[in-house]
Amino acid sequence: MLTNEEILRAKDRALAHLRSIYGDDAETIIADRRYGFISGVLKDVVKKPAIERLAWSDKIDRVIVNRWLGIPIFLAVMYGMFQFTFTLSAPLMDWISAGFDFIAVRAVGISPEWLGSLIGNGIIGGVGTVLTFIPPIFLLFIAIAVLEDSGYMARAAFVMDRLMHKVGLHGRSFIPMILGFGCNIPAIMATRTIENPRDRLITILINPLMSCGARLPIYILLAGAFFPAYRGLVVFSMYLIGIILAILMALIFRKWLLPGPIGHFVMELPPYRLPTITGVLVHMWERGKHFLIKAGTIIAGVVVLVWLLSSMPWGVQYAGPDSWIGHLGRFIAPIFAPCGFGQWQAAVSLFFGFLAKETVVGTMGAIFAVKEGSLGTAIASQLSWTPLVAFAFMVFSLLYVPCVATIATIKAETNSWKWPAFTIGYELALAWIMAALIYQIGSLLGLG
Amino acid sequence: MATKSLAQMRPKERGKITKVGGSGHTHRRILDMGVVPSTEVTVERVAPLGDPIEIKIKGYHLSLRKEEAVQIYVEMIER
Amino acid sequence: MTKKLNIALVGNPNSGKTTVFNNLTGTHQYVGNWPGVTVEKKEGTCRYQDYQITVADLPGVYSLTAYSLDEIIARDFIVEEKPDVVVDIVDAGNLERNLYLTVQLLEMGARLIVALNMMDEAGGRGYRIDLEHLSYHLGTPVVPMVASRNRGTQELLGQIARIAESRVPPSGLRIDYGREVEEEIEKLEDLISQSALSRLYPARWLAVKLLEEDEEVTKKFKEGNVD
Ligand SMILES: Nc1nc2c(ncn2[C@@H]2O[C@H](COP(=O)(O)OP(=O)(O)OP(=O)(O)O)[C@@H](O)[C@H]2O)c(=O)[nH]1
Ligand SMILES: [Mg+2]
Numbered sequence: 001m002l003t004n005e006e007i008l009r010a011k012d013r014a015l016a017h018l019r020s021i022y023g024d025d026a027e028t029i030i031a032d033r034r035y036g037f038i039s040g041v042l043k044d045v046v047k048k049p050a051i052e053r054l055a056w057s058d059k060i061d062r063v064i065v066n067r068w069l070g071i072p073i074f075l076a077v078m079y080g081m082f083q084f085t086f087t088l089s090a091p092l093m094d095w096i097s098a099g100f101d102f103i104a105v106r107a108v109g110i111s112p113e114w115l116g117s118l119i120g121n122g123i124i125g126g127v128g129t130v131l132t133f134i135p136p137i138f139l140l141f142i143a144i145a146v147l148e149d150s151g152y153m154a155r156a157a158f159v160m161d162r163l164m165h166k167v168g169l170h171g172r173s174f175i176p177m178i179l180g181f182g183c184n185i186p187a188i189m190a191t192r193t194i195e196n197p198r199d200r201l202i203t204i205l206i207n208p209l210m211s212c213g214a215r216l217p218i219y220i221l222l223a224g225a226f227f228p229a230y231r232g233l234v235v236f237s238m239y240l241i242g243i244i245l246a247i248l249m250a251l252i253f254r255k256w257l258l259p260g261p262i263g264h265f266v267m268e269l270p271p272y273r274l275p276t277i278t279g280v281l282v283h284m285w286e287r288g289k290h291f292l293i294k295a296g297t298i299i300a301g302v303v304v305l306v307w308l309l310s311s312m313p314w315g316v317q318y319a320g321p322d323s324w325i326g327h328l329g330r331f332i333a334p335i336f337a338p339c340g341f342g343q344w345q346a347a348v349s350l351f352f353g354f355l356a357k358e359t360v361v362g363t364m365g366a367i368f369a370v371k372e373g374s375l376g377t378a379i380a381s382q383l384s385w386t387p388l389v390a391f392a393f394m395v396f397s398l399l400y401v402p403c404v405a406t407i408a409t410i411k412a413e414t415n416s417w418k419w420p421a422f423t424i425g426y427e428l429a430l431a432w433i434m435a436a437l438i439y440q441i442g443s444l445l446g447l448g
Numbered sequence: 449m450a451t452k453s454l455a456q457m458r459p460k461e462r463g464k465i466t467k468v469g470g471s472g473h474t475h476r477r478i479l480d481m482g483v484v485p486s487t488e489v490t491v492e493r494v495a496p497l498g499d500p501i502e503i504k505i506k507g508y509h510l511s512l513r514k515e516e517a518v519q520i521y522v523e524m525i526e527r
Numbered sequence: 528m529t530k531k532l533n534i535a536l537v538g539n540p541n542s543g544k545t546t547v548f549n550n551l552t553g554t555h556q557y558v559g560n561w562p563g564v565t566v567e568k569k570e571g572t573c574r575y576q577d578y579q580i581t582v583a584d585l586p587g588v589y590s591l592t593a594y595s596l597d598e599i600i601a602r603d604f605i606v607e608e609k610p611d612v613v614v615d616i617v618d619a620g621n622l623e624r625n626l627y628l629t630v631q632l633l634e635m636g637a638r639l640i641v642a643l644n645m646m647d648e649a650g651g652r653g654y655r656i657d658l659e660h661l662s663y664h665l666g667t668p669v670v671p672m673v674a675s676r677n678r679g680t681q682e683l684l685g686q687i688a689r690i691a692e693s694r695v696p697p698s699g700l701r702i703d704y705g706r707e708v709e710e711e712i713e714k715l716e717d718l719i720s721q722s723a724l725s726r727l728y729p730a731r732w733l734a735v736k737l738l739e740e741d742e743e744v745t746k747k748f749k750e751g752n753v754d
Contacts, residue, residue: 007719028484032479165513192567264473
């Protein structure tokens with residue numbers, strides 16, 4: 001019986017022999033011959049028209065990835081995506097919140113009193129507030145689906161590769177970043193296509209900085225209340241801050257944490273295809289249903305807990321400083337004082353936001369027990385926030401900790417607890433530093 | 449006939465691959481994607497920031513960086 | 528009596544595997560027009576005649592030599608799990624590069640069906656494809672499809688059932704690698720056919736893979752030394 005070692009030795013001899021004749025690796029010869037075989041087959045099988053028409057896909061690319069227009073078009077696509085989301089969602093949100101107002105008014109009358117409070121304050125104030133944001137979140141998913149189905153994703157990677165390469169990443173890393181605007185979980189999974197393990201890890205670590213749909217409610221709520229004239233711009237700025245910090249962190253991680261060469265970029269550009277309505281709706285629903293499930297489970301659970309903590313001990317003023325939640329909040333709040341939002345209500349909202357970022361708004365809704373629309377004003381008056389504080393709070397919400405599900409995904413994809421722990425750590429630090437800088441510098445400049 | 453590397457070719461130039469240099473994963477990936485000797489390539493365009501490039505090969509569009517393209521030698525085809 | 532059947536959908540990235548999977552199983556797995564949408568194995572079932580078919584949708588691969596995690600998942604499933612029938616989803620508008628994988632699957636001795644997808648786009652570009660000749664050259668059934676409009680699904684199922692019933696082992700495909708390479712392949716093949724691995728895979732395929740310096744196959748031989 002022959003040992004495998006002899007086979008491997010025979011292989012090495014064969015390779016050396018072939019290299020001496022061809023001067024090429026055997027793998028080149030083999031690939032060449034396979035393609036040669038295929039060409040032979042296709043000569044007999046395929047008839048192509050004498051002059052190939054320029055496909056419409058190629059014509060589109062003359063503009064989309066044009067030397068001069070490529071980058072402006074990319075920025076316009078991003079801006080258009082958010083404009084589409086906000087413009088279309090505003091009236092829809094008004095309808096939904098009107099609907100909840102209608103129910104809330106009737107809920108107050110329910111006896112016993114505690115049940116009325118649970119439904120009116122807790123459920124409708126909290127879960128209802130979150131559900132008001134269904135339109136922008138679902139529309140955002142639609143916009144991303146159109147990008148995915150049209151074929152633009154690969155072009156974005158092509159256009160951005162150089163820039164990404166400069167900061168130590170990869171054009172390929174850009175696709176998960178855009179997907180992250182929808183949800184970080186599939187985005188982090190999508191990094192599997194990145195061959196180089198270090199490139200992949202960095203792409204995973206920065207992904208939570210990409211502002212996912214769950215953070216949108218916070219921005220829309222606060223931008224609407226504090227920056228009515230510039231709401232679209234302020235929300236868009238959150239996404240830009242996320243991208244800029246992601247690129248900056250990538251640079252830092254590449255330099256000090258995971259140095260090494262960057263993997264190659266060899267990517268196919270598929271032809272453009274017209275997204276179908278069913279295709280896009282299926283996308284929206286597949287991604288969006290997780291939001292609804294979360295609203296019915298984690299968020300509802302947290303909101304009931306918040307309601308309970310706000311109502312205890314018995315007889316206390318609902319969500320007053322002496323309620324249990326008030327105690328919890330006052331315990332955490334001092335940490336945030338340098339950032340401008342050292343009020344206990346802000347602190348508990350961020351605390352519960354650890355689970356899922358929608359709960360930041362849900363918790364506020366339950367504490368202030370008012371629905372969206374008036375929730376913004378309630379925050380402005382009761383917490384006496386200035387636009388500067390609101391902005392710092394938005395930036396903090398953008399950056400601090402990935403949600404629990406994202407943490408679990410990072411764990412699964414990196415196969416260790418080290419990286420999710422690291423992500424939590426650096427994000428907390430980054431969020432705090434950024435929020436404090438914004439508030440402190442802004443105050444110095446008299447913007448407060 | 450003029451031979452140059454794929455990275456030196458300008459948009460709309462056409463050529464026939466003579467040699468695919470390099471080694472390791474990148475080399476292998478490029479071969480698998482159909483970049484093999486005696487195949488025709490056309491450079492379609494250069495990305496807005498100057499890199500990567502987009503080529504048309506075997507009837508489809510492929511993008512790769514110049515640092516990968518320098519290893520690929522091409523014999524120019526006159527138009 | 529129901530008969531069980533395991534099939535795998537393989538093919539280049541973005542060739543329409545998941546679209547076919549959704550058509551077969553009635554699910555709504557994620558589809559998108561960029562390479563690398565599917566990054567994990569997804570399984571579903573469908574019934575056809577008296578078959579209970581387990582369908583695996585895999586990440587796309589350009590070749591049986593895999594590097595990234597998603598490609599490794601696909602490669603391992605094809606090579607290690609050896610599904611009863613392999614359905615190779617081929618983009619008809621991009622035949623040349625897509626057939627590169629097909630050829631490798633045939634060399635491996637997989638029981639293969641070529642699903643020629645995106646026939647609409649190939650037609651739109653004016654390509655005329657002779658299906659019979661293609662089937663003849665490859666030695667496999669070829670099913671034309673337009674998966675995005677659910678065309679060809681029944682025909683594909685028919686072929687799957689037919690090929691599952693046929694008792695003849697797949698003939699495999701022999702590519703002529705040129706005299707010098709063939710000589711080396713032959714020598715290696717002789718040695719390999721005496722080793723245990725040749726009971727699992729065709730000796731010729733293993734020989735070619737060794738010459739390609741395929742890391743996984745080389746590893747198989749190295750590991751074989753231990754016991
Ligand atoms: N025109 C046309 N488009 C198709 C057809 N089948 C699929 N598509 C489209 O091709 C794109 C890719 O389809 P997918 O099913 O995601 O391809 P896949 O092979 O699963 O891709 P990966 O998971 O990335 O490997 C999608 O935009 C589909 O809508 C077809 O027969 N004709
Ligand atoms: Mg897929």
